[in-house]
Structures are given as structure tokens and as C-alpha cells.
Amino acid sequence: MESNSKRQRISYSVKSNRQIKYQGGVSSRRLNILKGVIVREKEDRISNLPCKVLCHILSFLPTKHAVATSVLSTKWKNIWALVPILDFEDSLLLHEENLINKPVEDLRVSFSSFVDRVLILHNAPRLHWFRLKCAQNYESSHVNAWIYQALRRHVQKLHLCVPTVYGDLFRTESLVYLKLGTNFVLNVPASVLLPSLKTLHLKSIEFSDDASTHKLISSCPVLEQLFIEECGMKNIRCFNISAHALKCLAMECAILDNEYATEFCGYKIVIDAPKLEYLRLYGYVAEGYHFKNLKSLIEAQVHVDLSTRRIEQRDRAYYGQKVLELIKGIHNVKVLHLTGDSMEALMLSGSNLPTLHNVSHLEINVNKLVGCMFLPDLLKSVPNIRALDIGEFLSKFLSNRIRIVPNVALALREFLWNRIKSVINIRALDFGEGLGSKWGVAEYKGSISTISHNIFKKAIVQEAKDRVYHREKEEKDGINRLPYKVLCHILSFLPTKYAVGTSILSTTWKNLWSSVPNLDFDDELLLHGRRPGSKSTQDLRVSFSSFVDRVLKLHNAPRIHRFHLKCGQDYEPSQVNAWICSAVWGKVQELDLCFPMRNSKYSLYCGLFTSASLVYLKLGTKFVLNVPASVFLRSLRTLHLNSIEFSDDDSTHKLFSSCPVLEELSIVKCGMKRIRCFKISAPILKRLTIECAIEDEYSTEFCEYKIIIDTPALEYFRLYDFVAEGYDLKNLKSLTEAQLHVELSTPKLEQKGYAYYGQRQLELMKGICNVKILHLTGDYMEVLKLSDCNLPTLHNVSHLKLSVNKHAGWQFLPDLLKSLPNLLALFLPMGLVHERGGDCQWDQPEWVPRCLLSCLKKILIWQFQGQKGEYKLVKYLLQNASVLSVFSIKSHNNLTIEEELKISKKLLLLPRGSKTCQVVFS
Incomplete structure (x- = not known):
């Protein structure tokens, strides 16, 4: 008795922090059992996500780590094999920690076998992205085999950092993005065609000769982006880029810190790209520039460096003329960036710059002070400039106090003065130690030539800080500044549970959800992780019902655009019909209902079948569709019926014929036990799908009814079913495409034989005689062959x-x-x-x-x-x-x-x- 009383005194409560508080004595075994209750409630929620979402998550991981998730559970075992992205990098395997225990050669073999196994087991239908980075040397046959497997699977994005490349790589139809590197000679094969390639990135590779390089680029008819980064040009004399669809071009060579470097640009650059919008050149001055047809150029970044060794070989004016050729070639540019020795080279050319009428934005940042002297001449060549960014160049320019050309001085003076005046929130400006005083903005009357660079620098810094502060403040609460309708539109993509949850964000959001025209109720969001039949499930079912009731009561949108109700549990029929009634009274346009109903006498809310506003209707699942006597859906264009049971022939035909503007009808896995004649008559129906559940050839659930279709406007017809008892397809004069999949049931064959069902298929073929595109699947060919029937001639196929x-x-x-x-x-x-x-x-x-x-x-x-x-x-x-x-x-x-x-x-x-x-x- 004493032990029983003690057992009765034992109780526990689950607190908000998920800890268990016990009162009275309890054994360790009982403690573990009670803890297990909480552990079961903490289910692995990420594993309950859809397979596509899990694949998307794994696509952000290297393949080594993605494969490692297969040990988590049986669900995760093969998910990695469906990920459309493969990312192999041997450095993850050849880590320093592994090198201590194993020699490099063993780890190299391990990496090769790992890649081989992954490519064998991987079964995604196609590859979106394939990355292969090998820091060690591997057999070229191995590497080429890996690349070949990627190409076979129609890879779209390919990133290779390997010592060799597979020849067929240059004849791939699916490739959209290609990045190659590093440290190998690029030998382009004789046959090259990359019809879909839009982005080509070449990094740290050695070009073999002029012709092959030009052939590679010109064999990409839709190439839009070309990046050439730190590539070897020793074998190049004329680097020719001809691409009619190219929009972005960046050529960046390695510029060494030593100005006496012997690695300089000993080739000519030729560019013919009529659609080029962005150009970036970063390197030593080339032997020549021939830019033609750059009429679409918007922005250009030019960074050239002068090699002292080259200047010693030729005079300075020679390379100045080369840079002048470059500027002339980009005369249509609107935004121009000049950095490095660009200004110095232009000054040393001794020639006048061409007038760049289209330049509205100019940015200058030079390496040497001598380039500053060329600023007045440069400004003379850009008469329509609206913005000038001179960055660190300003301090060099003002501290040197050079003489300004008269017709440029006014423009520069106005620019500087307007820049200072725009800083309204600065009360005083420090003119530096030279003047030793502070001035208010309104009091300043000095000339521009006396301004120390300190004052300008401080004003700009303060203005930048204020601008960043205000921008950050706006960005933090930027969504609240969106129009009310836009916020409602954003919330319309969320389930109603989450949309209502935004009401706690601020006063702006408090009642916003009630104006959203879409309502999406799903009890799985509330009943997640609960075992059916438990007490907690019952409580949450009541909670879901009251939640739907409150939302429908407070919702005040003028009309409901979309109403989605999905219930995994059983609810009272009167309750479900009350929710549907609210949607119908809200003039709903799209209605999606998915709920089980064990009561065979259940009837949907009758007002649903006379709704004047309904355009889209989807019904399911697992209940008998009892159609009322009065049916008229005058606006319904799309009807989807999924996994429901039809009650009889007449009510089914009445439902279809009472939708005068019905254009799309889909019947998927519906129960036909009570049907003997399945009749569809719709004058403007364009798409029809009849798909029944086919399990195996010995199934007893087979087609015991006749199909009658009268749809003169039908364009698409899909039939997926056992062979029916008969087909009467009339007036299908507009049919364009038909997909027919029929299965033979062994019990039916034993009853009536092949000839009988061959005649049925002959009826079906005669009914679609006007079709143009025909798909035949399943047992269709076998039925026709064994029936020994002559087919009708289908002239339009x-x-x-x-x-x-x-x-x-x-x-x-x-x-x-x-x-x-x-x-x-x-x-x-x-x-x-x-x-x-x-x-x-x-x-x-x-x-x-x-x-x-x-x-x-x-x-x-x-x-x-x-x-x-x-x-x-x-x-x-x-x-x-x-x-x-x-x-x-x-x-x-x-x-x-x-x-x-x-x-x-x-x-x-x-x-x-x-x-x-x-x-x-x-």
C-alpha cells in the first residue's frame, strides 16, 4: 500500500525550457522513460522537409560532406545521390591532419575511388553544376573520365581546376558556364562548338597560340561574359576577341611589384564586340589596341602600368600612343575609370585626347604624382561630364597647387564648392594647420586655390558617415515603407498561420493579415510530430478548429482570391461545411479542399455548387462526391478531382455539364466502383486528364465502365487507365495532342481475351483520328498486336x-x-x-x-x-x-x-x- 501511495504521488510537468520536475521518489528506469516522452516530442524536424528542399540544402555543401549525411538515417541514405550539384576537391581529403597518418599517394588513391563511386551511384537526371579541383597530380585518363561523366549528364555549369581537360568538353551543347584553371597549356581541338555557353572564365592557364585562342572564343555564339585572369600570353602575338553577343569582358594580367619585371604585354589586343557594355583592362601597356564596333559600351575600367624595362627599350611617347589608341577605341563610353599609370601614359604621348562626348561619370586614381598634371587636359576632353570622383588623387592635386586651365577652373571650383555646401549638418569646417581657424559653411569666402586638402577630406568623411547612418536606418525597417497592397501581396504567399503571426511585429502589421485575399489552412502545421489518437492530438485539433473560426471571423478582405483547406485529421462535417460556406460567401475565386470524411453520407456545402465567382476548384481526398440536385458553376474554368469516390453516373455527368465555361478537367485516382457510363460533355473544354491508380496486372480494381466524351474544343487528352469496357469519343475535331497509357488486367484477359480488348482500343484510336501529336505507353502496342485488328489511318499525326x-x-x-x-x-x-x-x-x-x-x-x-x-x-x-x-x-x-x-x-x-x-x- 505504501508503494502504491508513493506511486500515486509521483507527478511531472513539462516547463517551457523542456525540463522535467519530479515530485516524490522515482527510480532511474522510470526517469529514463519519462525523459523519453520529451525526446520523442523533439523529432528531427529537418528530416520531415520535402526531398527537394533537402537536396537544395545539400547542394550548398561539398560532395564529401553531402555524402556523409547518408549515415544520419534511412531517409538520408540516398538523398545526396539526387543533388544536382557535385563539388569535388582533393584538398578536403589531403588535409594536413591526414598527411600525418597516411602518405599522399594513399590519400590520392582514396580521392580517386571516392569520385568514381559517387559518379556511379549518383542518379540525378541531369547535373546543374560540376566542380573539380585537384591540387595533386592524377592520371589524365582518370580526370578525363570524370569530366566525361559530367558531360554525359548534360552539365550546365562546369568549374575545372585540373592539369588537363577532356577534348569533348569543347563540343558540349548543354554547357552554360565554364571556368578553367590552373597552370596548364590550353590546347584547343580542331572541332569546337559551345552553342549554349554564356560565361567563360579562364584563370592562370597558358594559351598555346593566336589561332586556337581566337577559335575558342568565336565558337561560342551566345557568349555574354568573358573573364581572362592572370593567363600566360608568352605564345600570343595578337589576342583576337570576336564575339557578337558579348556584353562583359575583363582581361586582368599579373602586374608584379617590380617595375623592372620582364613579364610584360608583348602582344596586340583586337576586340570586335558590337554588344559589349562593360570592359575592364588591367595589365601592362600592350603593343597595340584595335577596338572596333564598340557602339554599345557603357562602362570601361582602364588600368595600365608602364614597365621601366620596356620604356628603356622604346621611348615614352611610343607607349603613350598605344594608350591613346585604347582611349580612341572606347570613345562611346559613358562611365570611365582611369587607374594605374593611365594618366601618365596619356601625358607622355604628346598628343591631344579625342573628345569623349558621351562620358558623364569619370573616376581617377593614379599611381604617381606626374599623372596629376594631365587632369586639365583630360577634363577638356569630357565636355559633358556630370560627376567626377578623384578620390586620393585630390590630395595630390591640391597640395601640389598646380595651375588650372581657365576654362576648366570654373567647372572644378563649382564642383568642389557644391560638394562642401551639400554637407548641411556640419557646422564648422577645419581648414587645416596652415590657416589655423574654423569657419562655418555660410561664412566661407576663400578661393578654391587656397583650400587645403584636409578640409575637403573631413567634409566628405562626415557626409559619408551621415549617409551610411541614414541608409542603415532605412534598410533596417525598409519593408515597412512598402505600400499596403505590396505587403498584403507578400503575405499572400505564406500559410495563414504564419501570416497571422506577423501581427506582433509592429502596429503597422497588427491587422495587415486580415486584408490578405488568400487563406491557406493546413492542420499539419499545427499537428506536426504528434501521434494520431493521443490526447495532445485531440487538443491540437480543437485548437486548429478555433483558429480557423477566429480567422474567418476577423478576416475583412472584400473578396477571397484563394482558399486552401487541408486537413489530415477527421473534423465534424458541419464544421467543415461552415468553413466552406464562409469562403463561398466571401466570393472565393480559387478553392482547394483536401480532407478525409469517413461518413459516407457526407455532402459538401450545397452553395458551393452554385457559386457564381468560382473559377478554380480542386476537391480531394477520400470522400464520396454527392452532387446536389441544383448545380450551376457559370464561371468555373478549371476542375481537379483527386482521390474521391463518384456516387453514380447521372450526378457525375450533371456536374460536368453544369460548367458552361469549363476549360480544364483533371480526374486523378478517383473511385469508379459505382460508375457504369462515365460521360463528359463540355462544349469549350480544352484539356482533359483521366488518370486511375494502376497497381499491378493482377489487380481486381479495373475499368468496368464505358467512357463517353463529347468535347468539340478539346486540344489535349491524357488517359492513364486499364482498358475500359468501351470508348465513344465523338466530335474531337480540335484535338492536337493525346497521351494514351492502357494496362491489361490478367483477370480480365482470362474472361474475355485479347481480341475483345483490341476492339476497345480500336474504338479509342478511331475517336482521336484528328490528333497531331500522339503518345502511346504501357501495354498499348501489345494490345493492338495481339488483337489482330487493322488500325484506322491517322492522316494528321x-x-x-x-x-x-x-x-x-x-x-x-x-x-x-x-x-x-x-x-x-x-x-x-x-x-x-x-x-x-x-x-x-x-x-x-x-x-x-x-x-x-x-x-x-x-x-x-x-x-x-x-x-x-x-x-x-x-x-x-x-x-x-x-x-x-x-x-x-x-x-x-x-x-x-x-x-x-x-x-x-x-x-x-x-x-x-x-x-x-x-x-x-x-
């Missing part, structure tokens, strides 16, 4: 896409092509071999379809494995296609490089019926 499940269907391909006399393109994305193995069953017929002889111009086959049956079918198509222009074959991902080379050689030897046909294997 120009594109055919086939994705079959089994090998047997390919025997029917000639008959199918025979029914498509005007076919232009044939696409086989799933290949010719079934995913479960085996070979393509193909026996060459004695006759050739008309389309092969007269009009078929393009054939694409993916997942090619090089099996005997595949070669037979490819040979038949290639040999008989008389007007074929492109035959493209993509290999299976599991093939090795040697196997691919063997296949490509064998394909190229096959006879071709068309003299102009190009066989492309990738």
Missing part, C-alpha cells in the same frame, strides 16, 4: 512517342507506322529493351511503311543497350528511311565508355537509306 512496357509490342511497329502516312518524327524515350531485362523482339518485315519512304525526318531512341534485337530494329529504320535527316541515339546510363565506343562504331557502319542523314550517338 506528325509526331509519335512510344514507351512500351513489354518486348512483344515492337512486332506491331510497322503496322502502326503504316497507319501514320504523314509522320515526321518518331521518339522512343524508354528505349527498345524492357527494364526487367531481355532483348527487343524484332523480326524484319518484308514491306516498308509509306512514312519511312516519304516523310519521316527525325528519329530519337534513348536507353540504347547494344543488344542484337536493338541493332536489327535500328538497321531496319535507318536503311529504309529515305528522307531521314537526324537519327539520334542516347546510350543507357549503365554502359561503360568502352561499350559506348563499341556501339558507336557499329552504328556508324549500318547502311543508310538517306544520303543526308546524320547519326548522332551520345
Whole structure:
């Protein structure tokens, strides 16, 4: 009894800091159990994020660290393999700590095997970014194999810091960004074409010769950005850049601290870029500059340095003339930056500068004082300047007290004086030790020539501090300055729970959420991590209900644009209908409802079916759709039905026919047990999708109803289902594209046989006789072959896409092509071999379809494995296609490089019926 009373006295409470307070005695075992309650509540929330979000998070990590997350849990085991970014760097493995325990050679082998394993296991459909940085020397075959794998997966951004590059890199269609370096000679192959490349970054590489460099740049037709950084130019005499789409060009050479350096610019620079907007040149003075057609140039940064050794070889005027050529070539520029020895070189040229009429902003920062003397002449050449930034140059200029040319003195004086007057909040200006006094801004009457640089410097610094202070103050609360409608628009992208949470930010935000026209309720945000049936779940369900009630009561937007209600738990039908009623009375335009309802007699709020404002309606999931007697949705354009149960034929037909402006209808995984005739009649329907849940061929849930469709404006039709009991498709004269995926149920075949269902598919093909783009998947080819039926002629089909499940269907391909006399393109994305193995069953017929002889111009086959049956079918198509222009074959991902080379050689030897046909294997 005493132990029982003690057990009754034991209690615990969870505080806000998640600690447990115990009253009375308790064993260590009981303590661990009670702690486990709290531990279970603290679930790993990051693991509950969607797979795409987790992949996006891992994409910011090096691949070594991303792969390491596979040990966290079973969910994380293969997530890294879906990340579209691969980042390999051997320095992460060859760290100093590892070098103590292992020799470099062992770690190098470890890095190579790591990269190989990752590339084998990685299964993202395509690579967005591939980075490979190798500080150690590796076999060129290894490095090239890694690069090849990246190119095979249609990599878009490629960053290589390796001692060699793969030749096919320069013939990649998918590449958008390419960065190459470091310390290797860039040997450009004879064949170069990078049709999609927009950014090229070359760093610390050695160019081999003039021609190959020019060929590389000119073979990038859409190149917009070109960066050449600290590259070796010993083999270059004329650096020619010709790119008609180029917008940004930066050439930066290594300038050594020693002015007697022998590494200087011994080549001529030629640039032809009519769309160039930004130009940066940083290096020694070149042997010449030939800039033509730079009519779009907006900003130029010119930093040239004079090598004393070069000046000793030639006179100063020579290199001054070179810089003068440079300035003449950029005469259309609007923003000009001159740094380094640029001013000195222009002064030493002894020639007059050209007039730069378009320059409105000029920035000067020179290395030597002698360049300051050229300022008056430079200002004379920019008559329309509006802003002048002379930075540190000002102190050199004023302290030297040079004589100012009269027609420039006024402009410079006004510039300096207006700059000082703009500093209103400074009460006094210090004129320095030379004058020894302080003056107010309004009292100052001295001449510009007597101003010490100290006063100007202090005024600018103070003004800059004030400007930064005000800018930071505005940035801290910058969002509050946005218009009310913009803030509402921002909140409309958040779930209502988070939008309401912003009311505590400030008085401005207190009632802002109530004006947001979008309402998004999801009980998972509140019931996150709770076990169904627990007491806490029940409490939170009540909390969610009261939250929705309060929001709908306080919401005061004039109308509701979008209302989304998603409930994972069961709620009272009257409560759910009350929420829907509020949305309908709020003149909702887009309504998305997703909630389970176990009560089979449940009926949606009847006012929903007579809403005049509703444009978009999505209903789901797991409840019987009981359509009321009165239905009329006069504005509804889009209807999505997902995982609901239809009650009967009449109510379903009544729902569809009562939407006079319905344009899109989607029926996904809906229950059809009570349906015998599924009729869709909509005069302006443009898109129709019927997709049922197909589990396996022995499923008893198969299509026991007839499908009737009467939609004269239908343009797109997708059917994914078991073979129906019948098809009556009439008046589909506007049909452009159709996707048909049918499955055979073994129990149904045993009942009625192939011929019966072949006739059903024949009805379906006759109903879509006007289609132009046709997709056939699943068991479609097998059904048509085994039914022994003659297909109708589909004169309008120009594109055919086939994705079959089994090998047997390919025997029917000639008959199918025979029914498509005007076919232009044939696409086989799933290949010719079934995913479960085996070979393509193909026996060459004695006759050739008309389309092969007269009009078929393009054939694409993916997942090619090089099996005997595949070669037979490819040979038949290639040999008989008389007007074929492109035959493209993509290999299976599991093939090795040697196997691919063997296949490509064998394909190229096959006879071709068309003299102009190009066989492309990738």
C-alpha cells in the first residue's frame, strides 16, 4: 500500500525550457522513460522537409560532406545521390591532419575511388553544376573520365581546376558556364562548338597560340561574359576577341611589384564586340589596341602600368600612343575609370585626347604624382561630364597647387564648392594647420586655390558617415515603407498561420493579415510530430478548429482570391461545411479542399455548387462526391478531382455539364466502383486528364465502365487507365495532342481475351483520328498486336512517342507506322529493351511503311543497350528511311565508355537509306 501511495504521488510537468520536475521518489528506469516522452516530442524536424528542399540544402555543401549525411538515417541514405550539384576537391581529403597518418599517394588513391563511386551511384537526371579541383597530380585518363561523366549528364555549369581537360568538353551543347584553371597549356581541338555557353572564365592557364585562342572564343555564339585572369600570353602575338553577343569582358594580367619585371604585354589586343557594355583592362601597356564596333559600351575600367624595362627599350611617347589608341577605341563610353599609370601614359604621348562626348561619370586614381598634371587636359576632353570622383588623387592635386586651365577652373571650383555646401549638418569646417581657424559653411569666402586638402577630406568623411547612418536606418525597417497592397501581396504567399503571426511585429502589421485575399489552412502545421489518437492530438485539433473560426471571423478582405483547406485529421462535417460556406460567401475565386470524411453520407456545402465567382476548384481526398440536385458553376474554368469516390453516373455527368465555361478537367485516382457510363460533355473544354491508380496486372480494381466524351474544343487528352469496357469519343475535331497509357488486367484477359480488348482500343484510336501529336505507353502496342485488328489511318499525326512496357509490342511497329502516312518524327524515350531485362523482339518485315519512304525526318531512341534485337530494329529504320535527316541515339546510363565506343562504331557502319542523314550517338 505504501508503494502504491508513493506511486500515486509521483507527478511531472513539462516547463517551457523542456525540463522535467519530479515530485516524490522515482527510480532511474522510470526517469529514463519519462525523459523519453520529451525526446520523442523533439523529432528531427529537418528530416520531415520535402526531398527537394533537402537536396537544395545539400547542394550548398561539398560532395564529401553531402555524402556523409547518408549515415544520419534511412531517409538520408540516398538523398545526396539526387543533388544536382557535385563539388569535388582533393584538398578536403589531403588535409594536413591526414598527411600525418597516411602518405599522399594513399590519400590520392582514396580521392580517386571516392569520385568514381559517387559518379556511379549518383542518379540525378541531369547535373546543374560540376566542380573539380585537384591540387595533386592524377592520371589524365582518370580526370578525363570524370569530366566525361559530367558531360554525359548534360552539365550546365562546369568549374575545372585540373592539369588537363577532356577534348569533348569543347563540343558540349548543354554547357552554360565554364571556368578553367590552373597552370596548364590550353590546347584547343580542331572541332569546337559551345552553342549554349554564356560565361567563360579562364584563370592562370597558358594559351598555346593566336589561332586556337581566337577559335575558342568565336565558337561560342551566345557568349555574354568573358573573364581572362592572370593567363600566360608568352605564345600570343595578337589576342583576337570576336564575339557578337558579348556584353562583359575583363582581361586582368599579373602586374608584379617590380617595375623592372620582364613579364610584360608583348602582344596586340583586337576586340570586335558590337554588344559589349562593360570592359575592364588591367595589365601592362600592350603593343597595340584595335577596338572596333564598340557602339554599345557603357562602362570601361582602364588600368595600365608602364614597365621601366620596356620604356628603356622604346621611348615614352611610343607607349603613350598605344594608350591613346585604347582611349580612341572606347570613345562611346559613358562611365570611365582611369587607374594605374593611365594618366601618365596619356601625358607622355604628346598628343591631344579625342573628345569623349558621351562620358558623364569619370573616376581617377593614379599611381604617381606626374599623372596629376594631365587632369586639365583630360577634363577638356569630357565636355559633358556630370560627376567626377578623384578620390586620393585630390590630395595630390591640391597640395601640389598646380595651375588650372581657365576654362576648366570654373567647372572644378563649382564642383568642389557644391560638394562642401551639400554637407548641411556640419557646422564648422577645419581648414587645416596652415590657416589655423574654423569657419562655418555660410561664412566661407576663400578661393578654391587656397583650400587645403584636409578640409575637403573631413567634409566628405562626415557626409559619408551621415549617409551610411541614414541608409542603415532605412534598410533596417525598409519593408515597412512598402505600400499596403505590396505587403498584403507578400503575405499572400505564406500559410495563414504564419501570416497571422506577423501581427506582433509592429502596429503597422497588427491587422495587415486580415486584408490578405488568400487563406491557406493546413492542420499539419499545427499537428506536426504528434501521434494520431493521443490526447495532445485531440487538443491540437480543437485548437486548429478555433483558429480557423477566429480567422474567418476577423478576416475583412472584400473578396477571397484563394482558399486552401487541408486537413489530415477527421473534423465534424458541419464544421467543415461552415468553413466552406464562409469562403463561398466571401466570393472565393480559387478553392482547394483536401480532407478525409469517413461518413459516407457526407455532402459538401450545397452553395458551393452554385457559386457564381468560382473559377478554380480542386476537391480531394477520400470522400464520396454527392452532387446536389441544383448545380450551376457559370464561371468555373478549371476542375481537379483527386482521390474521391463518384456516387453514380447521372450526378457525375450533371456536374460536368453544369460548367458552361469549363476549360480544364483533371480526374486523378478517383473511385469508379459505382460508375457504369462515365460521360463528359463540355462544349469549350480544352484539356482533359483521366488518370486511375494502376497497381499491378493482377489487380481486381479495373475499368468496368464505358467512357463517353463529347468535347468539340478539346486540344489535349491524357488517359492513364486499364482498358475500359468501351470508348465513344465523338466530335474531337480540335484535338492536337493525346497521351494514351492502357494496362491489361490478367483477370480480365482470362474472361474475355485479347481480341475483345483490341476492339476497345480500336474504338479509342478511331475517336482521336484528328490528333497531331500522339503518345502511346504501357501495354498499348501489345494490345493492338495481339488483337489482330487493322488500325484506322491517322492522316494528321506528325509526331509519335512510344514507351512500351513489354518486348512483344515492337512486332506491331510497322503496322502502326503504316497507319501514320504523314509522320515526321518518331521518339522512343524508354528505349527498345524492357527494364526487367531481355532483348527487343524484332523480326524484319518484308514491306516498308509509306512514312519511312516519304516523310519521316527525325528519329530519337534513348536507353540504347547494344543488344542484337536493338541493332536489327535500328538497321531496319535507318536503311529504309529515305528522307531521314537526324537519327539520334542516347546510350543507357549503365554502359561503360568502352561499350559506348563499341556501339558507336557499329552504328556508324549500318547502311543508310538517306544520303543526308546524320547519326548522332551520345
